[in-house]
Amino acid sequence: MGDIVGGRFELIDVLDGGGSGTVWRAWDHRDRTYVAAKVLRTGDSDSLIRFIREAKRVVQHPHTLAPRNWTGEDDRVLFTMELVRGGSVATLLGDFGALPEGWVIELAGQAADALVAVHAAGFAHRDVKPSNLLLDATGRERPRLRLGDFGTAAAFDAPRLTMANAVLGTPGYLSPEAYRGADPAPAQDLFALGVVMRQMLAGNAPPESRGRDGLVASDELLTLVDEMLADDPTARPGSAYEVLNRLQDLSGAGSLEHGADPTDPVEVFDHVPPLPAEWGETGPFARSASAHPATSPTHNDPDTVVLNREPEPEPTPALPKLVQEHPTRSRPDVPIAAWLLLIAGIVLLALAIALA
């Protein structure tokens, strides 16, 4: 039997090892359901915890995928959320290349709808990109997009100090002003969404691509994308709400078939692999009742978004080795000590030459 985190979540297998952390499939022994679980180091989790606390409406929005629970253990925090099965817009672009205009309008509209809620809650998402736009496995039906990964979300009123000297986000999706270190603002998310919309129309173009060459779409949609990609944030649409309205006013809105090839329909597959042998739709197959943790005490209130901050009363087993390994894999940190040494050397050299 696998390790159980927080007296409740049993980690089963790794669904996604990339991005900003390992995502596991886990069994929730209390609610008896499968969830996705993500492990972050305590230091990386503070902003996400603030976000979950303050933006409950966003957490419950139909087009977001934010953690519903978090549980701290040692120096790590486990976040759990609904298990979304359809991959992401990045997967969709890999499978299909450029998407029909009707799909682009639909997906962009759902993302804009999510951003309306995020911005209304006082946050900027700051990492809108194809791999963070997750999808339910809806097959050839109308898709359902979920804006995910709120790990870099920042409150508009967050103290400037905590963000000094660090630009977060993904190259190619960063607005010019965000790249220069501007305070978080809705216009930066609209720029990133504009990049995604252009990519959905272009297929596999790098996010830095600009211009209309090779894009098959109506003039109105291309104009909207151009405006969202304006270097000057004040030249972009005024809000996510405005983007949503303009998308809904387009002639292709509401019709997925618009611009589609009927012989090659877009399809959102189920990307979650089959359960391991010892697991079934209703959870783990028979095992000894004494090991079942469902009766362990909990402070959670089942009717609210649960913020399980207090330590569990019983000692819980350590996370599996794999979980512990990932967060310690260090990011390529800037070798500051090496730079300081180099600069000291340069200064000495300069002085020596100047004095000579």
Next chain:
Amino acid sequence: MSDNPESPAERNRAEQARLYGAPLVDVVNELTDTFGISRAQLARVLGLSAPMISQLASGNRLKIGNPSAVQRLQRMMQLAPEVRTRRMDAAAALADVESEATGKVLTRTTAALRHDGATNVQDVLRWAASADELAGAADLLATDYPALAEVLRVYGNGRTRDAVEHFRQVSGG
């Protein structure tokens, strides 16, 4: 049922033979065999999802929609005889295919671009000398040590934006 010649899957396989030279189930099996990789690995190299590969191989889907995946598939089919006859190493051939993989940019991971490095360099220089002194030192060095002079100018009295950009280029971030 899929053996019924009238079934959509069978029709798709025939059409695939016209488009790709063989039904994709044969192409996929041959490539995984030749390169010694799983279907999931083949999907990753092509930039397709695992479910998409199975849908294509089963004939449930006809076409590979993503043109760059088609390009990579064609490149693999070109290299397959080289690998089979051992004129080329499978790993080297895969690296060749992946080097053309433009789809990679879609899955690039979130990076934290830090201004720390550039501003630390600025702090040290400005601690050691005034802006005028740094400009003077840069002038002295310019002829014989132009790169050093550039560093003194960019971090000594240039704009932070330029320093950050310089640092990004130098550190490969």
